Amino acid sequence: MRSIRSLRTPGGLSLRLDVRAVAVVALLLLAALTASVVLIGTGDFPIPAADVLKTLLGDGNAGQEFIVNELRLPRVLVGLLVGASLGLGGALFQAISRNPLGSPDVLGLGQGATAGALVMIVLFSGSATQVTLGALAGGLATGFAIYLLAWKRGVHGYRLVLVGIGVSAIVTAVNGYLLTVSDIIDAARAVVWMTGSLDGRDWEQVWPLLGLCAVLVPLVLANARGLRMMEMGDDVSYALGVRVERVRLLLMIAAVLLTATATAAAGPVSFVALTAPQLARRLTRSPGPNLLPSLCMGAALLVTADWVSQRTFGAGQLPVGVVTGVLGGVYLLWLLVTERKAGRI
Template sequence: MRTVIRGAGLSVRVYPRALIVGVLLLLAALAVALVNLTTGDFPVPVADVLRSLAGKGDAGTDFIVYELRLPRVLVTLLVGAALGASGAVFQSLTRNPLGSPDFIGLTTGAASGALIVMLIAGGGGAQVGAGAIVGCVITAVVVYLLAFRRGVQPFRLVLMGIGVSALLEALNSYLIYRARLNEAIAAQVWLIGSVNGRGWTEVVIAAVTVVLLLPTVVYFGRHLKLLALGDEMAVLHGVPVERSRAILALAAVGLSAGATAAAGPIAFVALAAPPLAARLSRSPSAGILPAAMMGAALLSAGDWAAQNTLPDVDMPVGIITAALGGVYLTWLLFRERGARR
């Protein structure tokens, strides 16, 4: 069921259930984020956190909230939203539930770029983020060129992405193997994917990525359902197929690159957020915004679990998402097996 809103020469299709699901997921993500602001070595009551956010807190609370916790919380929300939206676009374009940045090599390519900067060029901070973005973009171009044969077939794109990802994993392992011990440990921690210790630099990277690219993905995302029906059907409905597909793919690559630059290669979120949002909205495919809100909620919940699963241990959130990803893939395989019987 959908509602069409017309005005000022524009018409917008609104799916009420998807809209409600998106709003509820956003509220859930913000609620978990608020809880995360209260959690840590120095617990802060919710009321004090709210006063601090309103500019009425004391100096000690302001320092804990603004300097220690708020950057981490904002990175978590923004990175989760970017990964969820990116996964929704790639799964729709490839018509494959495994067509996420994790499986088609983009996350691994971003990790390769970051490791080259860290272990060979000796860079850090924003330079590592820039290396991750460049690595992700180069990997996307290579996968596209390898998969191109009179156009790009979805299954070829996924298979080429898996192959390129395997090669890059080998490169990453070699870079860590040849590095000095302290550098190898730092690189391995970064590869897990974490929002621990993230500051305002990472917030800016993630925020610029989301603010610039998410509206583009939402605007052109209205063509995704027609593109899923085939190029001929999309052309008959007036969709500029090649332009829409190229813009969506580039924007999704940018979202994945920015997310990886800010928090490292966090697994599972881009893979699982779109189908979970689709199940809640009772749609065969998730809208971009519900998937983005699901990604933000999943990563925020994962960060809470990373901080509270083990006493006195602040685990990288990538460990939690990887564990959940294994459970999700197992469930997906059993579901497919049951559907074929």
């Protein structure tokens, strides 16, 4: 049973507060932070959670400060930011397309970022920075191409998904060709990147992600009301005063930037953008895009998956993209079976 409370500000504005959604966001934040502390203490040199907290507060010894602040904290922050970006980007794509499969994994943005990275690896033997920039450029170019191809007096949700699937197939074929013409060393390097991993991430990946999230997250949340109105249809949204195409284009750009930057930082980590919004919606039991719960769910999912991979196989042995792929695939199969039993597919 959902609990909605109305709050009135001193200026006379009335705000509706979904108590269950707020509680879910708080619990997901707590889960993400707890998993982060545990993850920082996991590795070849284990550190108890209490000592991790002391070190983060500046009360650890020199060895603990080096391990926590220089080696493990940047990796965990990249995981939190990448998960949050993918969760929010997936919620935006699903809300804009009005389709639960309208995620970056299906629309081909991950494949586009992979193509940009492969071009830098295979054709130019680029550095880590150049590979990151190539992935970002590839993701942005793919998102721009999908939007242009799907445009016909506006962007219809199903047309967006169908165009995205077609573009994804083309870009996947290009990626396969780039791998076949590369030498064995570049191919091995490319395959590792394509799996999606947080291994070796440092502060150079943290700051661009943090800056982008600081700009885009408030921008997206400020347009959440318009996005929720758009789920009722364009005609109704226009009647309610929403500038539909402007809001849709703005949020599409934000979603592409979030997804492309996250992919550039950690590789194409699969299924987080697909599953995080749906899991968040099931927890909140609230209609609408559930942007903030999806963001928190994505962050919690990715750091938990990274902890599972390290705890099970050791640091650097199993990329986090493998864990999210397995868990996401199992969830997708369960979802399809459930929807079929309910007669919706």
